[in-house]
Amino acid sequence: MSIRFGLLALLDQGPRYGSQLRAEFESRTGTTWPLNIGQVYTTLGRLERDGLIRPEGGGDAKQQLYAITEEGRRSLVEWFDSPVDRTQPSRDELAIKLAMAVGTPGVNLGEVIQRQRRHTLAAMRDYTRLKADAMNAGSSDADPTSDDVAWLLVLEQLIFYAEAEVRWLDHCEARLVRLAARRAERGERGERAGGPPAAEEPAAESPTRTVARKGASS
Incomplete structure (x- = not known):
């Protein structure tokens, strides 16, 4: 959808x-994208089919000039006037990976989190460097172009997203540490009460113990 309106x-x-x-x-x-x-020509074909653009002049499909129609302008204005829908979020691979x-x-969930954190921090450093380069390039007396401003907005969105x-x-890691601590505390209470030893946790829960040990030693 964003390519269509872009x-x-x-x-x-x-x-x-x-x-x-x-x-x-x-x-x-x-x-960035x-x-x-x-993909461009496929999208143009759909826009023409929907009456939002029209061919301008002659030429074959790859040498065709396109122009927006009045219906296309109304659709564009509606897009700019409407907020991006966040009630139907797109699937996030990282969230799905951690959930699975x-x-x-x-699967050591603690290690999965740590590897992703290292990768995301590296990406954030790259975005920050690109932003600094863009700012330095635009520090001349001349006003920045529309493309310069647009690129900075995209970069800053990527930086904020990585920070979040x-x-x-x-x-997530702190939640795993707290969960492991509560389970350990319940096991100790059971032993003091003279009950049977706490059952071994299933293998899937071992990542929480790994994260707890790392959190305790840090």
Whole structure:
């Protein structure tokens, strides 16, 4: 959906070829989300089918100039005026991975979290470096271009997202530590009461003990 309206937004500035749209889309987003040229033409075909754009002039499919229609402009305005729907979140691979790791025998959930944290921190450092480079490049007296500002906005979103992910991973690890501590405390109470020894935890729960030992030694 974002590609569809991204192309419409570019066409609202004037007619363009498919190759131009691809280059300008990637320039605005700093190639964060590279577009396959086939994807561009497929999207243009659907936009034309829906009456949101029209071919301008002659030429074959790959040399065709496209222009936005009035219906396309109304659809674009509606997109800009509407908030992005967060009530139906897209599937997040990391959240699914951690959810599946809980209860899966042989998976050390603590190590999964730590590996992801290292990767996300490295990505955040890269984004921060790119932001510094962009800021330095735009520190001249000349006003920054629209593409410069757009790229900075995208970079900052990636930085904030990475920061939030690291905080969430810290929260997940802390929850595992607390869970392991509660289970250990229940086991000690049972032994003091003269009851049978606490049953061995299933293998799937061993990651919590691993994380607890690491948390205690830090």
